[in-house]
Each structure stands twice: as C-alpha cells, then as structure tokens.
Amino acid sequence: MSAALAIVLRPEGPRLEVTVTPPDPLPVAALLLGKPPAEAAALLPRLFNLCGAAQGQAARLALGLAGDAAPARREILRDHLAKLCLIWPRLLGLTPQPLPDHWAEGGQALQDWLWGGAKPADLWPFLTSGQGVAPLLAALGHAFAPGEAVADLPPLTDPMALTAQENSPAGRVADDPLMHAAEARFGRGPFWRALGRVVDLHRIAETAPQAETPRPGLALVAAARGTYALSARTEAGMVTALSRVTPTDHLLAPGGALALSLASLPAAKAGLAALVIDILDPCVAVSVQELAHA
Template sequence: MTAALHIALGAAGPRIVPPAPVPVEALLLNRRPEEAAALLPRLFGLCRAAQSLGARAVLGLPVRPGDRAALADEILREHLMRFFVFWPRRLGLPPAPLPAQGRMAEAVFGPAGGCPGPGALSDWLASGLGVAPVLAGIAARFGPGEAVADLPESTAESLAGGAAQENSPWLRHRDNPLLAGIEARLGRGPLWRAAARLVDLEACLTGALAPGAELRPGGTVLVPTARGLCALSARVCEGRVSSFRRWTPTDHLLAPGGVLERSLASLPRARGALAPLVVDILDPCLPVQFEETADA
C-alpha cells in the first residue's frame, strides 16, 4: 500500500511530510533494460503508460506500437476522472459516469464542444453545461489570491532536479488566453489549475496533444503526464542498468517551498476546511492525511 502524505495545518503555516520515496534506482540497478522498463510502471499505481514510455526511451529501447496511444488515453482518462468523479464528490455534486467515445467533447463542454473564450467564461460557468458546474463550484469557493502559488516555470534543465517549480499541465498551454485571464484576475489558484486541466483535456480530444518521449541534451528524457512533465535519466553499461533517476510532478509539487506548501499557506486560516479541495485539485498522486495542530 502506498504510504500517505501527511499535512498539518496551523498558525505557523502548513507542515508537509511526504512519505519515504520508493527506492526506484535500487530496484532497477543491474537489471537488463527490458526488465527494468517492464518493472518501473509496476512500482506505481498511476501514470503507468508514462512510466513505461519514459523508461523505454531513457534506456535506449524502441517505442512499441501503441505506446504513444496508451499515454494519450491515460492522460485523457486522468482528466475525465477529475471532472466527472473526484472533484464533483469533493464539491458535493453528484459524480457522473465517464462519457462515451464520440460524445466526450459535448459531455465536457456542452454543444460548443470546446473551451469558452476568456470573455465567455462567466457565462459558461453559469450555464450548467458539461462540467461547468464543477468549475463554477471551484470558482465560488476561492477569491483572488487565495490558495495561490506563483513559482518559476519548469525548464528542461530544472525538471531534472527536485527544486520547487511550476510543473503542471499549464506548461503545455503557456499562451492560452483563458488561463492568462484567470491568472490576471485570481492568480495561480485552484480555478487556474482546474482550468489548465480543462484546456489540456480539450487538447486530448482534438488531437493537439500528441504525447511522446523527448530526449534532451545531456540524456534527460521528458514525458508528459496528466499532472505535468516527468523527467528521467539513466545509464546502461555492459547491458545492465548502472544508474536511474526520475523526477515527477509530485516531486516538484511537494518540494519545500513548492506549489502545495505555498497554496496552503495562502489559504486564509478561516477557510481551512477547503484544504482538502485544494489538495485534490493539485493532485499529489498520494493518499493524504490531514492534521490540525494545536496552534490552529
């Protein structure tokens, strides 16, 4: 069973204690590349297609037929689960079954079949169409500057490290006007982050998101996931894995001074009951245990 992320909330600010990391490198060392690439996705419950594709690419193995399609399906499903199941439950809305293939765009956005423009967001949120009630529920709960975190965006170089940074679906949509408008009004808070998932979901449905493994100078491989970008590096000597490193969106999210810590720190103490919703939107990919400290 995956260990839990422990979050304590108090007057001194949030205290975040991540679980002990899975010893990925130790488990893969001295294995043949094919064996290591098959084992990595089995070590984790989520993002298995991303882990598989990334491992094969960084270990010098060929991409197999269907690997990219499996990753695209994985990202799409992760987004749909947030909008139709997990976030509605947290907001007190009825969850819904995932929409059938061929009807997804209308089920998500309504008859328009796509994200609203910046000037049409308010009308869409009030329309009740598609997943608009989910976004409207998030918008109603957070004011400007609440649960926000403004960090430097990830780069190919910074991803290969554990420092705090903005590693989220927004990286794939930096110039999106809808997201820019939300950020200007409210900051990089829950609505901005949920809307980034919505924009990414639209890219999945239109085929604009064509995920694959990108080999960067220095040997780091970047792979898209539903939560952002995963970076991997490895070495193979004499047919065996001699080193393996992996940095995920969760690593950057939970880093000291990272998005999770800053988002909870900027949530007013009187609105601490919203902390579980904030964490659900950030999606640390771990079970979470909350504690309210004595000084809260």
C-alpha cells in the same frame, strides 16, 4: 519510515501555518540497476499504481527502446475525466456523473462534451451557461476567492532539478487565452489549476502530447499530473544508473506549489484543504491533521 505525505495545518490568525513532511523516497533505482533495459522498463510501471503508462514510456525512451505514446495518452484522458466527473464533484457537494461514452477515443466528441459545444472564446459567460463542465468550474469559483490557495511558480525549465517549478497540467497549457483570463481574476489557485485540467484534456483529446528526448538517456513524458523526467544509463547491456523526477517531487520541493497553496488558504477555509490538495494531486497517500490554535 513513512509512505504517506503528512500535512499539518494550524491556524495562525487569518492564515494557516503549514508543515509538510514528504514520504520516504522509494528505492526505485536499487530495484532496477543491474537489469537488462527491457526488463527494467517493464518493471518500473508495475512499481506504482499511478501514471504507470507514462513512467513506462519514459523508461523505454531513456533506455533507448521504442516507446508507444497511446497508453500514456489514454491514462491522461482517464485521470483528468475521473477528477472532473467523479472526484471533484463529490468534494464540492455536486452530483458525480459517469465518464462520457467512448472517452478513450478522444476527438471532437470529447471536446464537445467538455464545453457543451465549441470551446468558448470568453470564459465568464461560459461559467453561467450550465453547459459541459461549467457547473463544476462555477462551484470552484464560488469556493475560492481571488488570491486564495495560490502558488505562483517559475515555469518548468529544468525537469531533473528538485526545485520548485510549475510542473502541472495547468502549467502545460498556461499560454491558453482561457488560462490567462482565469489567472488575471483568481491568480494561480484552485480555479486556474482545475481549468488547466479541462484545457489540457481538450488539447490531448485532439493530439497526443509528444515525448521529448533532449539528449540520449533523458526522456520527458507528459502525464496526468505534469511531466515525468527520467535519466538512465546502460553499460554492457545492463542498467547502471537511473534517476527520475516526478511532478510530485516538484510539488513537494521547498517553496513548491503544495506549501504555497495551503499557506495562502484562509484559516476559515481549512475545511477546503482536502479539495486544494486533490486539485494539486500528489501521487502519494496523504495524511492531513488540523490542529487548533495553541
């Protein structure tokens, strides 16, 4: 039994041969079946360290209970800012910085902090401006050339299907003009995905994302890593069926973003694999092993 995502990288000429072994699935349904809906919905977020508010909201909505979007929105703001201020600067050799004041309130002040003023209409002059998150994005633009560590996937159209789909913050805002510009130059690589966090943060600072209930018993909830899908059924006041599909499930699906991104990372840049993985952001512990060429 393994609780960690195991990734093995082996140079094969100019590219990397990638082996991905997902962690063993957690018996989530077995822990919740037979419980009253309110108890199950309260227990689910306690089982996970990450995206607990989003999973709790999804459980409540799927089980026919009232859901509060505020905690999940705050969770997204916090996790996006942790990447932009603390984690990615450290991985890029930049100086981490504190989260902006009053970040949990969102609003115009947070949007202005992101860009150093109004959101730019043109991405490329912004990168050299030194304003907002421009230094971080510029460092990513220098670290990865166009076409490196890219994964071009179909959009998220069937959230409950365990197939390769673009279930990510970047996919959520792929229609934004800045995202189109980034994709045209770099492809859907680390720069595009990191910019997606910024654009997603800008949107969520303004308006909380709306959860969806396409049918009774199915809830789709925005989270920091993408969209959580949860399906549930109750009978006689007890949970009788529950299934969830997470952004990490789509990330690790055969032909998913993790394997494709690492396979298109040049072998000479294997040292950047940790940054690529963190930008993709699986919600499980990760073990990376780099092997020499046989």
